[in-house]
Amino acid sequence: MKLYIIRHADPDYPNNTITPAGHIEAQALARRMKKAGLTRLYSSPLGRARDTAQYTAEATGLTPEILPWTAEISVPHVTGINGNKLTVWDIEGEVIRGGNEIPTRTNWHQLPELSGFDYKAVFQGVRDSSDEFLAGLGYKREGGVYH
Template identity: 35%
Template sequence: MKLILIRHGEPNYSIDSLTEKGWREADFLSERISKLPISAIYCSPLGRAKDTAKATLRKLGTEAEILPWLREFDAPIELGGNEKKLVPWDFMPGYWTKQEEFYDRDRWFDNDLMKTGPVKEEYEKVAAGLDELLLKHGYQRDGRLYRAIPGSDDTIVLFCHLGITCVILSHLLGISAQLMWHGFFIAPTSVTIIETEERMNNEAFFRCREVGDTAHLYVKGEPVSNAGFFPRQPK
């Protein structure tokens, strides 16, 4: 089985849609994705993800199933005082690298700051939604691996977001979500591919084949967007 995770195009967050560049990215992406043998397409309920999927769905003449848990990871945390609520991954390295629990796959949400919001609960909701989806396609979670019951050759596409993609990878690969959020940048319309390895009868483990691939932009001469990334600025 193959999962294809796609981040939405360059976002215009003010209207929950795409920038002019984002619409171009989505069109170039559709030329790539529409050529694949896709079994099913799932999408976040947020506008920027649905807009990214439109060109692909139009080319394929199909519709996407909307999955509420595929929306951007929604677990705001509190800094206290007059500070506003924050997403649970936008930390400076001088802080998060000193938090030992952030490096633990089973304890990263036990940090005091994480506990100010529904981080663990939201993570578990996403994990449950993902496992339910995988079971629909023939794979049942069993501890830290999956059972092929009966398994399948399906290729499914998920149009979603940077944060939630990292959560999905965290659950499938057994890596702290904090390490995924801070260690991996997944560019707008990039393609991440995870496929089952089934070397033993009835045992399956999802292995990452590509992370954040933007070849469809490269071949069109379209620059990769830095939306969500903070590169070094010229002095």
């Protein structure tokens, strides 16, 4: 199985859609995906993702299946080095590597910058949903690898 994970085209966040340049990107993507032999099409419920996927839907004749768990996660912002607000996945490398221990896949959520909110639970929810999705396609996670 090939699974293409594609981010939405150039976003117009305030209007929950894509920009004129994003429409051009989505059309180019559709031309490429038409040649890929897709058998299924999935999308986040967010407008920018749906608008991006619509061109591929039209090019392939596939109807996008909306997967709520693929929507952008909503978590509190953290304060960056310069006092700016960041999403957790944008925490500066200096912060991550600046402690006594480099975070691992088992203890990353213990970074002091992540205190006060259960980011691990949010991550686990996405992980569980992705495992369920892939299990529906016949794949099971074992030791961090899907078989």
